[in-house]
Amino acid sequence: MAQSRLLPLLALEVTPTGRPKVDTELRALLQRMSVENPLWGAPRIHGALLKLGFAIAQSSVAKYMVKRRGPPSQGWCTFLRNHAPHIAAMDLFVVPTIGFKLLYAFVIVRLNRSGRGSVFGAPSYGRCMPIRRPKT
Template identity: 90%
Template sequence: MSVENPLWGAPRIHGELLKLGFEVAQSSVAKYMVKRRGPPSQGWRIFLRNHAPEISAMDLFVVPTIGFDLLYAFVVVRLDRRKLVWINVTATPTAEWIARQITEAFPWDEAPRYLIRDRDRIYGSVVTRQLRAMGIRDKPTAPASPWQNGFAERLIGSIRRECLEHVIVLGEVHLRRILREYARYYNDIRTHRSLNKDAPIARQIQRTGSIKSHAILGGLHHHYARA
């Protein structure tokens, strides 16, 4: 008999065995149990896996322009389908600005239960009050633990590798237009290994018709579809 639940201890397993008609002492169960190698409670990764449909993550990243000015891009991503639900740009990020972006990202009936963020001081009381008003539980990551916001970090890495490293940003309006075009490509067209080679907004399989190529971001990417 194999017991695969890592949260069960000897008393719980002993109780199950008794109900299955096995007369055995609890001490014997404890003696032959496989020793637990990790903590008894769920870790961060298990929390993410169990609650992914109810979790989103947000983050800021810096983008330099041709004139060596610094712009700040803000992203929000849903964990279950990796959907990029919001992206915007500002030259002067503030807590008030971020609070407005969260409101725009989530209509009141679509807010997630949890929102992961890092411990940047820009997420002040204005942001946390807005989250509470929307019924969202704020989940800051541990200090110096960027992996705990891995979904947002991976998204930002994709944006840099697949878009920003290949263009020269002229200014705030230009960057906003580029990022929003990439967001449409990311959500509607780009396939993800974690989604079984599907896009965040599921793509239908096309089996008939001639294949046409549509350039995206000036030919940096292409969308192949049947006409």
């Protein structure tokens, strides 16, 4: 009895859902266009395919485009090792004294060697000008 009820359900044709499959020839054309025109993105290739009469979504074009990868980038540890002589940290802070005077401290620390800091009472034009650089 249960089989007789299931037979009509099994005989129904199942229709596929979702987007229609992209033809392999269209996929090959799309990949060739993306390789031959490296500056074209998915919107431009999509527009060109629409002009040629192909009905395809822009998201499908983006999915099937050839992914371009550049050379692998270096890791963080390698970057620090390669650039350690050129890395510096600096700080400028104010220290109030017991007599309510202000001492300005400017410290630069470089990773490749120990630096020295400066402490001075009041910043003057002569001390601050060598620090400034002209705008170019």
